[in-house]
Amino acid sequence: MSYAEYVKHYFTLPDCIIFLVLALVLLAVVYAAFYIYSKGRFKNPRKMQHEFFSLTERFYELIFSGGSIIGFMAAYYLINRFVTSGAFYQFWSDYKDYLLLVFMIISILVNTFFDHVLVPLKRLDRDEMASIRLTGMLYMILIFCYIKFIYEDNNYDMFITYFLTLMIGRFVYFDASFKDFLHCIKQAAANIPIMIMGLTYLGILCLYGYSTSYLLKHNGVITNIFFCHLYIVVAIFVLHFIPEIYFKKKEKERGNRPKKKKRPKPSDVDEDVELEEIDIEILDL
Template identity: 65%
Template sequence: MSYSEYVAHYFQLPQCIIFALLTGVLLCIVYLIFYLYAKGTKKNDDYFEQEFFSLSERYYELIFSGGSIIGFMAVYFLINLFLKSGPFKEIWDSYKDYLLLIFMIISILLNSFLDHVLVRLKHLDREAMASIRLTGMAYMILILCYLKFIYESANYDTLIAYFLTLMIGRFVYFDASFKDFLNCIKNAAANIPIMIMALVNLAILCAYGYSTGYLLKHNGVITNIFFVHLYVIVMIFILHFIPVRLVAKKKVKKLEGAKKTSRPPRERREPRPRRRQQPEIEDVEEEIDIEIIDL
């Protein structure tokens, strides 16, 4: 298939709209789960808001980091698949390891663009951001292991070893103590439920795409997974305003309710009459002097 045929296939109606709607429905289900969890564990309104947006933004970052990595992997795979001959083939064979490093840098820049420009993540500190990105690497390892052992593809052995090395490097670094190591594992483990939800949504979308023929098998599984992530990223950009408005609307309603149920104003008391001021000592002395003179 040519490039124009690929574009015509993936933007063919109504398959494109149905796939986007399914992606949006799954994202709304994720919002609902986060909402119910934050509501069940809330201590006050501020805690509820922080917990809900923290969960949502961790999900966003997991998709952004995973999608960025899968993107350059898909490019790497497609070049190996379709580049058969020519001068660029010789350059690729000679310098593909260095080009892979360049692709990795581009994926990091793309990730920063997604979480700083496209959808600004305001409720995650550096520690939370680092932990969810580490979870994103585990997310990628699971996808690659699926391709290796279940899909039985040997095209990703180099990439699996590459990402295992990166993941170990994130866990262990030169000045890390054992306490830092345990803290890193603990923070990453707290994001496992979010990773499971992302994997379930990915599996549903891929199963639907393959069953309807919308996702093309000869493109490679990794390419189709990247294509699914593109849909999820687009729907995140479209729908991430909805939870913000819902939470803000809820807070406004609570404030209005608090005004309606406020205590009635107290009855005004009549002011007490002021006591007559006693004459000053000097005035009393003057009156006594005048009486003595009269006598």
């Protein structure tokens, strides 16, 4: 199949719509899980709301960071596969190792576009953002381990080595103390449940895609995983405003509720009765 035929296959109706609907439904399930967890943990509505949005934004960032990385890898794979002759092929053959670094920089810019422009993440501080991005790298390593040891595809060994190096270099540097190392690991470990949800989300999409032949095995597993991430990003863009509207409506309802009048204490009633009796005695005199 040519590149144009692959594009036509992935965007054929109604297959692409069904796949998008599945991505939207699964994201709604993620929202429900975060809501139930937040409501069970906090009784205070404001704390519960803050926890919910913290979880959702960390989930978004996990998908954005993983999707941007997998995207440039898919581009690298597709160029190697489809560009087999011509001037660009010669240029690519001579400098592809350096271009891999350029692609990495582009992926960082794409990630920044996702979390600052497409769906602005306003509730995560720098430490939280850094920790979830580190978890995102572990997320990618697990995907590559699945490809190598379960899917039994050895074409991505270079990428696995590359990202293991990046992951180690992310928190091991010359002036790092053991305390800094533990702090970094602790923050990243707190995001493991979110990472598991992301992998489950991705796994269900891949399972459905392969079972219906919407995802083509001979097109490369890395390309199919990229398409899954693309659909998840679209689902996030479509649905992310719904929790905002829901919680704003809840806040408005709480603000419009009439305030309960405080019942007088028994001691206050007794004092009022005594004062009335004193006033009556004075009038009699």
